[in-house]
Amino acid sequence: MxxxxxxxxxxxxxxxxxARITFxxxxxxxxxxxxxxxxxxxxxxxxxxxxxxxxxxFAAEGKSFSAGADLKWxxxxxxxxxAENLADAQALAELMRTLDCFSKPTLALVQGPAYGGGVGLVxxxxxxVASEAANFTLSEVRLGLLPAVISPYVVAAIGARAAxxxxxxxxxxxxxxxxxxxxVHEVVAPSDLEACGxxxxxxxxxxxxxxxxxxxxxxxxxxxxxxxxxxxxxxxRSIARIRVSPEGQEGLAAFFEKRPAAWVPE
Numbered sequence: 171m172x173x174x175x176x177x178x179x180x181x182x183x184x185x186x187x188x189a190r191i192t193f194x195x196x197x198x199x200x201x202x203x204x205x206x207x208x209x210x211x212x213x214x215x216x217x218x219x220x221x222x223x224x225x226x227x228f229a230a231e232g233k234s235f236s237a238g239a240d241l242k243w244x245x246x247x248x249x250x251x252x253a254e255n256l257a258d259a260q261a262l263a264e265l266m267r268t269l270d271c272f273s274k275p276t277l278a279l280v281q282g283p284a285y286g287g288g289v290g291l292v293x294x295x296x297x298x299v300a301s302e303a304a305n306f307t308l309s310e311v312r313l314g315l316l317p318a319v320i321s322p323y324v325v326a327a328i329g330a331r332a333a334x335x336x337x338x339x340x341x342x343x344x345x346x347x348x349x350x351x352x353x354v355h356e357v358v359a360p361s362d363l364e365a366c367g368x369x370x371x372x373x374x375x376x377x378x379x380x381x382x383x384x385x386x387x388x389x390x391x392x393x394x395x396x397x398x399x400x401x402x403x404x405x406x407r408s409i410a411r412i413r414v415s416p417e418g419q420e421g422l423a424a425f426f427e428k429r430p431a432a433w434v435p436e
Contacts, residue, residue, distance in 0.1 A: 176194070176195065177194060178193065178194070178195055178200075178205065178206040178209055178210070179191050179192055179193045179194055179206075179209070179210065179213070180192045180194055181213055181217075183220070183222060183223060185435065186224060186371070186375050186435040187222045187223050187224035187225070188223075188224060188225055188226075188227060188371055188375075189217050189220075189223045189225070189226045189227070190226075190227045190228075190229065191210070191213065191226060191227070191228050191229070192228075192229045192230065192231060193228075193229070193230040193231065193235070193236060194230075194231050195231075195232075196230070196231040196232015196233065196234070197232065198237075198240065199232065199233070199234035199236070199237035199283075200230050200231075200232060200234055200235065200236040200237065200288070201236065201237045201238060201239060201240035201241070201243075202236070202238060202239050202240055202243070202262070202287050202288075203239075203240040203242070203243035204243060204258060204261065206240075207261050207262055207265050208261065210265055211261070211264060211265045211268050214226075214265075214268050214269060214272060215268065217272075217274075218268075218272060218273060218274070223274060224274060224275070224374065224375060224379055225274055225275040225276065225277065225371065225374045225375075226272065226274060226275075226276050226277070227276075227277045227278075227279060227367060227371065228276070228277070228278045228279065228291065228295065229279045229281070229367075230280075230281060230282070232282070233282045233283070234282045234283045234284070234285075234288075235278075235280045235281060235282050235283065235284040235288055235292070235304065236284050236285070236287065236288030236291060237283070237284075237285045237286070237288060238284075238285040238286025238287040238288050238289075238309065239286060239287060244313075259318065259319055262287065262319050263319040266290055266291075266294055266319055266320060266323060269291065269294040269295070270294040270323055271390075273383040273386065273387075274379070274382070274383060275296050275297070275374045275382055275386075276294070276295040276296045276297070277295060277296065277297045277298075277299070277367060277370055277371070277374070278291065278292045278295040278297070278298040278299070279299055279363055279364070279366075279367045280292055280298060280299065280300040280301065280304045280354065281300075281301045281303065281304065281360065281363055282301065282303050282304055283304060283305050283306070283307070284304065284305075284306050284307075285306075285307045285308075285309050286307070286308065286309050286310055286317060286320070287320060288306075289306050289307070289308055289317075289320065289324060289353070290317070290319070290320030290323055290324060292306070292327075292353060292354070293320065293323040293324045293326065293327040293328075293353060294323045296386065297355055297370060298353065298354040298355055299354065299355060299356045299357075299358060299363065299366050299367060299370065300345050300348065300349070300354040300356070300357050300358075301345070301357075301358060301359070301360040301363045302345060302357060302358070302359055302360060303345075303360050304345045304348075304354075304357075305342050305343060305344055305345055305348075306342070306343040306345075306348050306353060307336075307340060307341070307342050307343065308324065308333075308336045308337050308340060308343075309340045310337075310340070311337065311338065311339075311340050312340045316337070317337055321333070321337070324337075324353075326393075327351075327352055327353050328351040328352055328353050329351070329352070332351050345357050375433075375434060375435055376431075376434055377433075378417045378418075378420075378421050378431065378433055379417070379433060380412070380415065380417045381412060381417060381418070381421070384408065384412055388405070388408060391404070392405070417433075420432050420433075
């Protein structure tokens with residue numbers, strides 16, 4: 171009899187167009203390998219192009235959110251040459267970029283520890299809520315490695331100064347410190363994690379889908395730029411364009427008529 175292959179994650183689209191990706195290899199701490207990376211990248215691209223999808227929620231089963239790289243995969247990579255290691259690193263980098271550049275809102279519900287690449291996933295999401303049972307570690311230097319492909323997203327989330335410390339020491343970052351640094355937005359009791367997620371999903375669904383995508387793109391455009399004439403002109407054109415768009419017109423009409431906008435689920 172052919173053995174059943176356990177999936178790395180489950181994907182479903184629920185009410186209101188909320189997609190949920192749940193990591194289901196809790197017995198292996200939801201660790202990454204090349205197959206997981208490829209499948210998750212493909213899944214995200216599919217959700218990006220699916221007009222039904224309004225947002226994506228990430229969750230995990232088991233004690234850990236994600237332990238980063240799978241030990242068996244790491245052992246195999248250690249025997250690879252530089253060209254094979256480059257290809258593996260590029261695949262992980264593409265996953266992180268795909269998630270970071272995802273045009274729809276993304277929310278991570280972090281129920282337990284995240285290490286290495288797991289921290290990268292959290293950093294790439296727009297919103298992150300963590301249980302009091304969670305903690306975070308940039309553990310790569312303990313193995314003589316470095317958090318290379320996740321570094322742009324981690325530094326964007328926690329800042330260069332904090333990244334210097336935690337990438338060098340690989341200290342465990344408590345959930346409260348992670349909140350202070352900006353890696354997670356809220357910390358809740360384990361029993362309240364799903365309820366907090368539902369509250370945030372409701373908030374997401376109250377906004378215009380196009381406006382949310384445009385807002386994400388706007389933030390990426392303005393970060394780090396000087397406030398000069400070019401930036402002022404660009405931002406002014408952005409609001410003028412969206413204000414006269416069908417979604418902008420519907421949102422304004424709904425506000426003045428004191429009714430829900432067309433995109434709000436009934």
